[in-house]
Each structure stands twice: as structure tokens, then as C-alpha cells.
Amino acid sequence: MERVPITREGYESLKRELETLKSVERPKNIKAIEEARAHGDLSENAEFDAAKDRQAFIEGRISELGFKLGNAEIIDTESVSRDRAVFGCKVLLENIDTGEEVRYQLVGPDESDIEKGKISVGSPLGKAIIGKSPGEEVVLNAPGGKRCYEIVDIL
Structure with missing residues (x-):
């Protein structure tokens, strides 16, 4: 399993x-x-x-x-890398079109709660963020259209 x-x-x-x-x-x-x-x-x-x-x-x-x-x-989230987005880390994203910033923690599917800023690593946005570093762009093809973010920081 x-x-x-x-x-x-x-x-x-x-x-x-x-x-x-x-x-x-x-x-x-x-x-x-x-x-x-x-x-x-x-x-x-x-x-x-x-x-x-x-x-x-x-x-x-x-x-x-x-x-x-x-x-x-x-997964011990205290010792996760801060140079790229990995499970457990918190990422600060900026919407390239609007300048709006959002902060998410990358978690497992049983913990995801968008209201609390927790998204699953298996979600479309989570998959797009994993492995990226600050300064890189994240492109999400959402139902409402394409959204582009820049990873501002990994916390």
C-alpha cells in the first residue's frame, strides 16, 4: 500500500x-x-x-x-528545504496579473483546507508549485482561465 x-x-x-x-x-x-x-x-x-x-x-x-x-x-516539516517548494513548506505567491499575494502550505490530501491556506500537493496548484524555487513562475490552467503566479518566497 x-x-x-x-x-x-x-x-x-x-x-x-x-x-x-x-x-x-x-x-x-x-x-x-x-x-x-x-x-x-x-x-x-x-x-x-x-x-x-x-x-x-x-x-x-x-x-x-x-x-x-x-x-x-x-513528514517532519521543520527540517524541509527552503530553497525549493516541497511537502510541508509554506509558499508566498504573487498573482502576476493582479499583484495579489497568497500564502499556502503544501500538505497531504487529508489536510487540505483552502480556508486555512493549506493545499494538497496532489491538487493542480500544488503539483504546479512542487519543485519550484523563489523567482520562478507557476502557471495554473484553472476553470476560470489561466493563472500565472510567481513564487516570492518559501517560508
């Missing part, structure tokens, strides 16, 4: 989510199923159906997180 790169922070976040599901969400949902079952007729019991659906979701997510954690390869 192929290992999936992840930062220490991302790995710990997945571990916390898994622990919460196992120690808080699962027991809480089991109790909800028991309470709904106590209401009698299960054929028309919406609470019971909802709790069973939630249980299926929780068990599926526990399984998914276990798989992801088992295949994760933690």
Missing part, C-alpha cells in the same frame, strides 16, 4: 478525531439508539432510524480514519 504524506499536526488532528468518535460519539449514539428503541414500534420510529444512520456514519468514519492513520507517513 502506498504511504500518504501528512504533517505531524495533520496526523494528530486525525488521531484526535478518531479518539473522539470512539470515546464520545459512539457511546452517545449507542445510548440514543437504546432510548429510541425504548419508545416502542421501530417501524415508524424516526429517532431510531436517525440514530442507526448516525451509527453507520460513525463506524464508517472510524474505519476510514484507521485506514488513513495506518497508511500515513509523517
